[in-house]
Amino acid sequence: MSLEKADAIVIRQVDFSESSRVITFFSREFGKFGALAKGAKRLKGPFEAGLDLLSECRVVFIRKTHGTLNLLTESRLMARFQPQQQGISDGLNRLYAGYYLAELLNGLTEDFDPAPELYELTTATLKSLSTPDCQTSSVIIHFEISLLQQIGLLPNLFECAVCGCPVEQNARFVHWVSQGGLLCQSCRREEYAGSTVSTGAIEILRRMTESSAELAGRIRLTGSQAEECHKLAVSAITGALGRRPQTLRYLQFTP
Ligand SMILES: [Zn+2]
Known part of the structure; x- marks a missing residue:
């Protein structure tokens, strides 16, 4: 005691x-x-x-x-946490984004396992969600990707998980969920569950891992870019949690 x-x-x-x-x-x-x-x-x-x-x-x-x-x-x-202040139009959605963060932290971290960087990431993300000109979807994707990176579950965004060929422009890659990696076209097999991810989305995700929550909030994404990045992150998170996060159903995922 x-x-x-x-x-x-x-x-x-x-x-x-x-x-x-x-x-x-x-x-x-x-x-x-x-x-x-x-x-x-x-x-x-x-x-x-x-x-x-x-x-x-x-x-x-x-x-x-x-x-x-x-x-x-x-x-x-x-x-x-004050996402519903004046000047923030999607305050309720940002509140749900906060609940989503809390669910992920609760489900993906262990008791008494210090992670000061993850703490910094969380406080910075909550602050960005309370800042009117931050784009909600970018802030959420940044948190998802950074969290996965910090707990060691972010897919390698630079090369094929099987043959090691580099991820390059105009190539088609697949997110191989069970192995947490990307697969190039020639290593892809029917029996591997996964969904296609564009190199454009992979490029955005790489940029996100190098940005702070505040900077990431200023990255403007199109609807389809945001959806693609979020989908990859949620697949990896669902694999790690063993279920789809419950709070996701309340979250409106539009840029
Ligand atoms: Zn390959």
Whole structure:
């Protein structure tokens, strides 16, 4: 048992009793962890507004051992996720984009496995989703691709997974989902499940991996480019999660 401090984003809330909740955080210092927040459901509870979904807070908690619940003792709000402010026309859709981020972090990271870069990516993405002139679909694709890259599941975007030939303009490639790679035309087999991806989309995805969330938000994509990039990312994410993300059905994916 030890007292710990962390900068953390609320990614899940589950009711525990009449007045308490179990909160799942994604933190800079510890990665994902859950903690019991006693009194969190009371209007004038000890944490007040510091535990809204996707809020960034500075928290103090008692870390328990042997599988018992960690106990939250303090939470101070640092930044609230505000995609529905004035000047943002698709605010509701951006809110769903935030829920999608939270679902991916919850499903694709392990408890107490620190990933500070992923934390930075998440706070930067939430900030971009609250910035009026950022393009929502570009910000989402950037997060998907960067997350896959950081957890080591991004397909190699430079060469064929079988023969190693480079991905070049005007060649036809297929995303081979089960092996997490791209296949050139001559290595493609009927029995490999996959869908064709254009070299244009692969080029965009490469650019995304080299951009910050803020810069990526300024990349203007056509509807078909966005759809193609998002489809490849979702195939890889679905493979990693073992199911299609549930929040995707609420997300309107238009540029
Ligand atoms: Zn090949």
